[in-house]
Amino acid sequence: MKTFIHHSLLLALLLTVPLAQAVDLYVQSVKAPILSAPSFGSAKLAEAAKGDALKELEKKGGWHKVSYKDKTGWISRLLISAKPPAGRVSVLEGTSENLETGARKRASAFTTAAAARGLSEDRSRVSDKYRVNFKGVERMEAVRINDDEALNFLLAGIGK
Amino acid sequence: MKNIRGLENRLGTRVLSMAAVALFTIHCSSLPAFAEDDFRKRVNQEPESFATDDDVKAEIVFGRTLAARILGKYAFYENGKLNEYVNKIGKGMAQFANRPEIEFRFAVIDTDIVNAFAAPGGYIFITKGAMARMADEAELAAVISHEIAHVTEKHIVKELNIKGTDASPVSGFAQLLGGGSGAARVVFSQMVDQAAEILFEKGLKKQDEFDSDKVATMTLAVAGYDPTALKRYLKKISGAEKETKSLTGTHPSFKERIENVDAVLAENQLTENKQAIVKERFNQNVRFN
Structure with a gap:
């Protein structure tokens, strides 16, 4: 019985891990369609803008299923990153060591x-x-x- | 003085070790196909590990130096109106990519060969010969997006293992240009020469070309251009393959590239997708003297 409880707890813990790991993704492109299926030809449910945060629900190949505002749909990995969009990096001007x-x-x-x-x-x-x-x-x-x-x-x- | 020598030595060692990796990679690329083609992370795989600011600076410094070799080989095409137009479309398309930290720059180069080049850090070149074969703005956006994808997917950066940092918070390459040792500068130049060899002679890996075609086709769809534009352009120039005298060996044939684009279009249900081609504005801006 003790072993059973132990295993159950372990299992419960393992099951909760994916939820705990749900990550925020950020739109990098100027605009990004949230689509009904993982395909650029599918219906557009919403359009996110650069810097918008998305909650990842699932991942499939180069596509992420996300929730965005009140919509749930798919976004291509080509348009997002796990970090907010960075500012321009320049080696030409504005740095102390030019x-x-x-x-x-x-x-x-x-x-x-x-x-x-x-x-x-x-x-x-x-x-x-x-x-x-x-x-x-x-x-x-x-x-x-x-x-x-x-x-x-x-x-x-x-x-x- | 001792500190400066120490820094130079450290930089020298770091750059030499990077060069050793690069030489090993280049050497390996002459081995039979496939083994070398798939060892890197590809489109549709895990997101990239993040580049630090110093990595990006190193990439830009490297790409800028490579861009100087491209403009050393091919002259700037003197046509202000055309260059402005290409930059507007290029900088517009770049905003649909996932590297906002990079400022993309574009130039038309004066040669009749049909080709385009991308240097890391966002320096992109399209030949006059390639421009002359395009039928509309969607095809221009397609070629531009293919080159942008070489930068966003970091094909040369990965091939030559260009990094600004390793264990140290100071950047190897960036410091190098600020005043590295003579030996380190020589090694740096040799690495840029290797990148130039890839662009002018050896070609990128087949899979890199397929990936860039895939990204370009998808980006056209997101921006609102005809997603079949890259396929149309490839079909057109495939007839003139001999004339381009361009890349052979590891470079895939146009037939393979068109098949790859066809698969991308079918996968995304974009084959029959009718979107903008923008012919009139293209014809107004793309005229050769």
Whole structure:
């Protein structure tokens, strides 16, 4: 009898573990459909937004069954994470140790040596195998289009 | 001074050990198929272990350096209107992905080969040749989403085991650019060269391409574009496969990729899903001089 009670308690404990582990998931994408089935073609029950918290009820392949507000449905793992969405990480600006400044300082030190060997600054900085063009990268980084502007443009085009 | 030397030595050792792992991984990729293809976590498996801020910084620094090699090989395509358009669609599509911590950047590069490249940290390139073969905005969004998926799924990051931290709270790569030792910088450059070799010569793993196609097709559906756009584009360029002179070997054939996309569409009941293709705006913005 004692053993039976012991086993029952153990079993009860094991059964409660999955409930205790129910995790919060957070929407990472700008919007995320909560669907009636684990398939993108299924009916949309609700639409969650970036940062919304979801309670996970079940997991199946790349899909999570979740409760969101008063709805229960499926969301793709491609749109969520177990942590709230992070802010932008930048190595270009706003950090106390500006790595770009570090890189430029180093580059100019290299430039002196490179000039003596008749090499271009870029060529001397890194690869023996490939040409490099950091000025091109800086140009790419200089494009200033904010997220809202881009999203509104995209959605206007597809008529949403 | 002693402390600085100590830091340099530690960084050197750490980067060398990362490089050793990377070299081992690259070496292994020449072994027969399948063994190397499935050892990583894949789409539809467990969520990723979280990257620290330093991991993300290392990824961006690495990707930025790789981007400089891509722009060293192919020039920027000088067309302000086209670049702005591609950036708007790219930055729009990136918001439907699961890595809001990454700022994605896009550029059209001046070559007639039909290809696109993604460097870690969000640097994405589409060739003029690829743009010229697209029929509408949905196809552009499809190609962009495929490249974004290489970044969100961290294909190169995992292949080369790029990390900003290990036991120490200071980041290896990030510190490196702030002034690591000469030896450590050489190893770093060699690792970026290996990534460039993957992009330009060897190709990513087959499964990485399938996964990116899958993610792209699903993302099109979420955003509201025609989810069959990637399939349409792949079918079109498969006819010109020889012309692209692109990746062979580990790179899957277009036939395999189209079959994979077909399976994704069928699984998600998206085969007959009619959504926006946005042809007119595409034609207004994508013109070649």
